[in-house]
Amino acid sequence: MSTPNKTEFTAELEGLAEELRRLRADRGSPTLTKIVARAAAMPGASSLSVSALSEAFSGKRLQRVDSLMTLVRTLLSYDEDGNRRSIPRAAPEMEVWRSRWRGLDQLRSPSKRRSSAVTAAQPPSHVVSPLALRVLTEDLVRGYALPLTPLDGPAAGHDALAFSPDGRYLALGGSDGAVHLQDPVTGQAVAGPLAGHQGIVRDVAFSPDGRLLASSGDGGPVWLWDMTFRSPVGGSLPDSQGALDSVAFSPDGRLLAAVGFGQYVYLWDTVTREMITTLDIGSPRADALAFSPDGTHLAAATSDGSLRLWSPATWEVTGDVAVGDCCDIAFSPDGNLLASAGADGAVRLWDHLAPVDTVRVMMSASARAVSAVAFSPDGGLLAGAMMDGTVHLWDPTNGQPLSDPFHAPLTEAYAVAFSPDGGLLAAVGHDKTVQRWITPALHAA
Template structure:
């Protein structure tokens, strides 16, 4: 919070009094309903939030105050939110502090974990440890400034009311549809009015104080300036918007001729025409035709920057632009002091004084304006500038460390800032983000050339700096750079770059711990153990930095990315979330667990509720819910964000439930059971009957019209989802129990796995088998999955339908070419017991497997 942005003394009195009374009206029982202060742009929400933060900080009751800001990378998304909240709570309460320290000792990965996991371990659980006492206030300001907020709003809606009553939560934000839809049902909404006697009086107090101060500083102004009529006109023109009144005062105050400026503001051309007209006036007053291109360069950079940069930082990045501005950054930005914060000095971060100025400059509805900033164009320019700077300044041992084996913790902040300037730090941390926002089809030749130089010459230098800056996770974005490069026109060079990026991503995952402990270690042990046939090794391995040579080392990367441990029994089923960020597993230990889809790290504790083995898990299409099936004859639904069960268990089956699947639109859930039936929840109420033995697996077709089921009766059946009727005869061909079914992404093929050690493909339209059975496993096959492109089979189809993967009791996973039915490569080995389930990540780059070895 910012003590300079509080309400003017004796303004907003009734609003502050109402909220203060609410804070101290702690409920004795029932949900702890948060307070939501809503209001349009410029109505003073943030000033109220800062005033409340100042008030409760003074009383020793402020737990945390976090203000979202779209211009600041650490504050425009939920990622760093709960680390900040935890720090505030730890400073406020010793019991909470001890609980947070314990949580961090038990789970050292928490600082880099998903924000939902951080909320549970660093906020929710510690708050329960300190459930009694005087009120502690938590403030979350400007929710509308949070970009990727869907999951956060869901968490706020479901979890904040469960906090102990002493924790009084206040949120502010504009009344935009997604925020209102999520928060209105779970919070006390307090609309902040922009009209009425009190608002008018408060704005009058603001303009009177500001302009009387201008008069005092300018004795040459006429006596009695500004006259009461001028002040009344200003208040009237503000239309209840504090930001209009403040901007008008800033515009007048910063002028060499305040009297003339005030007359402009009050002229018929701008009076009562809203904040956009006032911004236009302020810009027209200082941005001449000569300055216009310089304005576009510098302000365009500010609008797309991920974090605020100083005037010096902006100038150095703009120096990399192809078109050089005619007016220096310090001079141009100095003209905009009434609209931008931080332009008074060369080293202070520059940002807009109010979000509405950002909206005015960048919104598509203002594209005809001479001051409009096209973010796509300026993002492309900044991407090029970042990579030019990276290629110009990155080098080996950039901070001049005396020892190649020095730990990062031994490197002083001064050494880092001297070796890595502000602009280079920005380019290292955010250059890749800007590049990925550029459409590959629109990427300029200079940009592609700079990216090629960077990848061939400076990848390891970049990772060295990421390590020193403690933001090495940025390197994992290389996974997204691969597809970006793939979309470029295909050449041998770009194919090689694509392979280099894939290698670099594997390199960053495999050697993360070594590199983050000491930046210069990247050139020794990690390179030494990089497979020799990789493009990365051929391009970067040098005996100058690596004195040893590894004999009989790996030629290529191992297939295994990570092993996730935590279950105390066989893992029976796994599933990726639709966005690939989470992996769910079901186990014979009667629990469901969630894992990070990239690293395999656990997310939160085990989800408990079933009283028998959990046999199957499935994510809803939007990724917010998880379904699980169990031998306790029930199906359960879970909230992915919080891990909490949703409602009661779904009952109806009379025997163990073996499989669950969501329909593509998320409106239906299918379950298969040892009672020989399939059930549709939120659909048909009757059980679907047709199999003569246990049903082991169910899967919806991509269009949601068909349902496939596999059974111990050695057959596969197809069902009409709308009517529940069987479609055609049973698909026969297997000679033993069928354990798993999966549709190809286009819905034309169906794959089945069986205890007869084979995988079969079927034509969905005719029910006819396609080719011969796929053979290769030496024991029962338990699961199949298509790759996303449909070219491989596991038995899970890949998302594109070109691959199929299969899991078997022979402890292996195999990949198959869907078109030819041929196995792809050797069996994937690593498990020490039967493999029970396989699943492709949504982008088809990863395959997860579950096993009786508890992993």
């Protein structure tokens, strides 16, 4: 029993050390001696030693909580140029590191783990009956999505949402100009609003490793947020112009693309934050863009009804196909299909390797515009958010709808997303609430 615990603890300790090294690099890579001196000059801080710092940065040993908090606070108290900034001991960003220490302390103490296991093993006070579980399971197997209690969103309306890769966060782009982070289960705010936009937040996207969050909006600039500290990475990204409607990370997380009003796709290096190139979309506006899962294509849907493809290897145009008025696009997880959300109420599937004819067309009965599309992580479901407030589910292998549309209490639905495990589907729109469903088990069969 001790080997698995030790392995898990070692892995988590190495992860903590990596984050400490990254924080040190972000603060100008001060020497160990300088860190010790800065800590000594900080009121209320514990004393640090060069040897203890070496162990912390190498992941050799878990420091005492006061030592770790002093190290983190010392690093946060200086920017990359060595300028002093005030970081109180009770600052919100410090709680993230305290939580990490508590988790590691729990892992290294078998007695605490056993105590937690006994506590977790106690049955809850309210248990769903076996018959009710059988009914729920049968509905899921038959392809019916099950509605859950809506979450109360923080803004009057939301134009964007995204699950973090680990499923811990649900990011909401608000009409109040802020990005809000919620627990997708309880709906409780995880942190204070990420404020920086001057207008409605139009899109949010997590990097593949979950370390970064990008947001775009009516205010113009794109913001890049560090999810460890839930703070901006050096302010808004440079050189973009006009309102930007869509952002997307490359599969390796090294590139961030954005597009909106204006005739260009903007591309930045997420490490250096420098703009590396702009791509002419041949139109005054694009509503959506997406990288293919293998990173070999970048696609953008333009306001003139075309779907333009580029190769990130050369940034040459590799395809330019008429798809009609399009509000959103999404690649299937295997990269074989590209879905486009039509203003005519149709979702079209394309073979992105040879996008000449559509693979199939899926129509909604309302014929209202489809504002957003999303594939489930296994590719077995395709969801579409409609401007009549409904959400539709299709089987992308045959284009058939799964049950009836979900009549969410939204005047208009603007965005839809699956959780990383595919078990939940969420939608937001012209309403304060976040709508959620348990997705059907048909695609897992």
